[in-house]
Amino acid sequence: MAVATHKELIAPHGGRLVDRTGERPEDVDRLETVRLTPRELSDLDMIACGALSPLEGFMGRDDYESVVESMHLTSGLPWALPVCLAVERSPQGDRIALADASGRLRAVLDVDEVFEYDKEREAERCFRTTEEEHPGVARLYAQHENYVSGCVTVFERAEPAFPELARDPAETREVFAERGWKRVVGFQTRNPIHRAHEYLTKVALETVDGLLIHPLVGETKSDDVPAATRVACYRVLVDNYYPAERVLVSSFPAAMRYAGPREAIWHAICRKNYGCSHFIVGRDHAGVGSYYGTYDAQLIFDEFEPHELDIEPMFFEHSFFCRTCGSMASAKTCPHPADDHVFLSGTKVREMLGNGELPPVEFSRPEVAKVLIDAYR
Ligand SMILES: [Zn+2]
Numbered sequence: 001m002a003v004a005t006h007k008e009l010i011a012p013h014g015g016r017l018v019d020r021t022g023e024r025p026e027d028v029d030r031l032e033t034v035r036l037t038p039r040e041l042s043d044l045d046m047i048a049c050g051a052l053s054p055l056e057g058f059m060g061r062d063d064y065e066s067v068v069e070s071m072h073l074t075s076g077l078p079w080a081l082p083v084c085l086a087v088e089r090s091p092q093g094d095r096i097a098l099a100d101a102s103g104r105l106r107a108v109l110d111v112d113e114v115f116e117y118d119k120e121r122e123a124e125r126c127f128r129t130t131e132e133e134h135p136g137v138a139r140l141y142a143q144h145e146n147y148v149s150g151c152v153t154v155f156e157r158a159e160p161a162f163p164e165l166a167r168d169p170a171e172t173r174e175v176f177a178e179r180g181w182k183r184v185v186g187f188q189t190r191n192p193i194h195r196a197h198e199y200l201t202k203v204a205l206e207t208v209d210g211l212l213i214h215p216l217v218g219e220t221k222s223d224d225v226p227a228a229t230r231v232a233c234y235r236v237l238v239d240n241y242y243p244a245e246r247v248l249v250s251s252f253p254a255a256m257r258y259a260g261p262r263e264a265i266w267h268a269i270c271r272k273n274y275g276c277s278h279f280i281v282g283r284d285h286a287g288v289g290s291y292y293g294t295y296d297a298q299l300i301f302d303e304f305e306p307h308e309l310d311i312e313p314m315f316f317e318h319s320f321f322c323r324t325c326g327s328m329a330s331a332k333t334c335p336h337p338a339d340d341h342v343f344l345s346g347t348k349v350r351e352m353l354g355n356g357e358l359p360p361v362e363f364s365r366p367e368v369a370k371v372l373i374d375a376y377r
Contacts, residue, residue, distance in 0.1 A: 008182045009173055010277045010310060013269050014054030014077055017169055021048050024155035028105055031097040034087055034148070039139065039255040041100050041158055042218040043083050044107060046253060046270070048154035049168040053273045058085040060149035061115040068125045071265065071303065078309055080265035081126055081257060086143035090114045096148070100158065112150035119143070127259050129291050135221050136258040136288070158253070161217045162231055165251040172212065173275040175248055181210035185314060186276035188267050188285070190216045190224055190256060192233040192372060194349075194364045197282075198241065199328040200316040204280055211247045212276055213238065218255035221288070229375040236367040250274075260285070260292035261300035265309070268301075272311040281313045321362035350376075 012018075036044060046052045054077065059067070062074045064082050073079045085098075091111055098107040123130045123137045132138050160166030167175070176184050185204040189197065193213075205211045213234055217227045234249050254270065257263050263286035268279040285297035293299075298315045317330035321342040325334050334341075342362040344352075352359050353372045364372075 006173060006177050009176055009184075009275045010272055012050065012053045012169070012273045013310075014075070016053065017050035017173075017273065018047065018053040018056055019050055019170075020056055020152050020154055021157065022153040022155060024105075025108055025153075028097050028108060028155075031095055031108065032091050032093060033097045033099050033103070033105065034085070034091075034109075035099050035101060035103065036085070036106075037139075037143075038101065038219040039257070040085055041106070042253055042255040043085075044098060044152060044154060045158045047083070047152055048107070048157060049170075051169050051253070051270050051273050052083060053169070055083055057109060057112075057151035058147070058149050059083055060112050061147075064115075064117065064147065064149075068122055071262070078265065078269065078304055080262040080269070081259055082122065084117075084147040084149070085109070087114065087146050087148045088144045089146065091148065098152065104156070106156050106158065107152050107154040109148065109152045110150045111148060114146050114148045116145060117147055126262055127291070128261075131291075134258065134288065134291055136256075139257075160251065160253065161227055162251050165215075165217075165231065165249060166253070167248075167250040169273045169275065172248065172250055176210060176275045179210060179245065181208075183208040183277045184210045184212055184275060185278040185280060186212045186214050186268075186271035186274065187280045188214055188216060188252065188271070190220055190230070192225055192230050192368060193237050194368065195321060195328060195362065196319045198237065198365070199319045200280060200282065202242075203316075204278065204314050205246060208278055209246070211242075212271070212274065213247060213249045214252045214271065214274070215249070216254055216256060217251040218253050220256045221258075224256075225372075226375070229371065232371045232375075233368045236371055237365060240367055241365065256286070258286060258288040258291075260287040261296040264297035264313075265300060265304075268309060268311050268313060272309070276311060278312045278314050280316060282316045283318055321360075323362075 066074050067079050185208045283294050301313045319330040322329045322334045324336045324340045354376045358369045
């Protein structure tokens with residue numbers, strides 16, 4: 001196989017990878033400081049490393065309005081979700097320091113503008129609901145009333161949750177090029193991988209050169225499976241059931257927004273920056289509760305012109321083991337009735353794992369189930 005060069009990988013969104021890391025300014029301690037929420041800190045770090053290319057800072061009003069209304073930046077590039085920094089009041093100076101929740105200084109922002117925004121409208125457009133029960137909407141409603149925009153310079157990156165898995169877009173691209181991968185499929189996950197997910201990642205891998213398993217490790221709802229447990233599951237699964245030279249497990253530092261369809265687009269664009277040419281979109285991607293229709297996260301890709309996003313979505317159905325087919329399958333490929341399928345509800349699986357019981361091997365790899373059983377104890 002010919003070895004891929006960086007040139008052969010998909011181009012970053014907007015054409016080049018942004019790098020907003022830089023030196024700590026001498027006067028930073030004298031600047032007015034804004035403390036970031038975990039979501040804003042994730043966004044900051046992703047701007048710094050180019051995961052949110054072409055963004056070089058938090059969005060200004062024109063880009064914000066354009067993204068909320070029509071899922072495009074003013075430059076015309078697709079972009080699905082606001083990346084904004086909420087502040088209580090207008091800063092005094094033209095430069096502010098950005099700190100994490102503990103007050104440790106991380107970056108400076110050169111203030112471009114401060115503007116008010118309509119939370120209900122942002123919720124309605126981006127989350128398709130104004131209900132406060134929605135975790136993304138709740139977070140939005142809890143924010144300060146103004147957004148401050150401007151270019152950032154990050155002088156101290158956030159400590160990665162899993163240093164051994166932390167790879168910036170430039171680094172994943174390096175790995176892909178070294179391995180000679182040109183076409184790479186990205187898989188977003190915030191859940192342990194059971195047989196169904198293993199199946200669809202492998203079906204996708206059959207058609208490309210490599211697979212990036214890219215678990216989200218930023219802030220999630222408190223009832224999602226903790227990142228440390230999920231990461232342990234990916235490790236045992238990949239070590240035992242995937243060919244090492246065709247898979248890369250790396251962490252995705254984003255916080256969950258639970259914006260369903262729009263987040264699927266946003267996730268795809270981010271993965272393009274990491275060097276993925278393809279992106280897996282399952283049913284109810286990035287959804288929560290029953291706020292989104294089963295296929296909404298797939299249908300939204302039709303709202304863009306063909307090849308406008310450049311990264312190619314790969315749509316998947318729920319899959320299961322079918323006893324009659326004798327293999328993993330989905331409603332698309334198996335003609336047999338539900339009785340033939342090994343299906344367990346999420347509640348049932350949690351109950352079994354909580355009791356220390358292994359789910360059927362057709363549902364979950366025993367190595368993965370053991371990690372989860374230990375975690376539930
Ligand atoms: Zn079947």
